[in-house]
Amino acid sequence: MSPIRIRPRRQPFEIAILVAAAVCGLLLILLDVGPPSVEMAMPPAIQTGWRIGLVVVGLIGLSGVLWPGRTSTGLGIELAALLMLGTFAGMYALTLAVISGRQSIAATSFVTAVATGSFWRSTQIILDLRRLARASQPEPSELIGDVQ
Numbered sequence: 001m002s003p004i005r006i007r008p009r010r011q012p013f014e015i016a017i018l019v020a021a022a023v024c025g026l027l028l029i030l031l032d033v034g035p036p037s038v039e040m041a042m043p044p045a046i047q048t049g050w051r052i053g054l055v056v057v058g059l060i061g062l063s064g065v066l067w068p069g070r071t072s073t074g075l076g077i078e079l080a081a082l083l084m085l086g087t088f089a090g091m092y093a094l095t096l097a098v099i100s101g102r103q104s105i106a107a108t109s110f111v112t113a114v115a116t117g118s119f120w121r122s123t124q125i126i127l128d129l130r131r132l133a134r135a136s137q138p139e140p141s142e143l144i145g146d147v148q
Helices: 012-030 036-041 044-065 071-136 140-147
Strands: none
Touching: 012 044, 012 071, 036 044, 036 071, 044 071
16 A cells, blocks of 8 residues: 655644734734724624634644644545635625725735635645545455455
């Protein structure tokens, strides 16, 4: 059986984005401020969930990246966080584009890149988890040997 290749879990850009998400969410909560586009487009309950979600995503994502146990568990935790981060970043990018229009082209582009990168890494993790699952299954020749 050939060795399984898992993409590295400690990717600098991903870690930087996860740290930034947690710090950003925490500052939004502590300072009780928010981007004008978010305050205009999202109801207060959604804004609160978005802010808390940023903190949670950052902390969960970092715990998945740094998970000391089974690789598949760490990848699963990381996957959940990145899917949520992609969703939250997408929400913000859409809000920016709708409220600010062409004036937000730079900010919208960067936030959309975060969402795209999150979903891209999520796809990589799903493929890695499939490889791990396939590798843990016995080969057909091993099953035949057990029957006899």
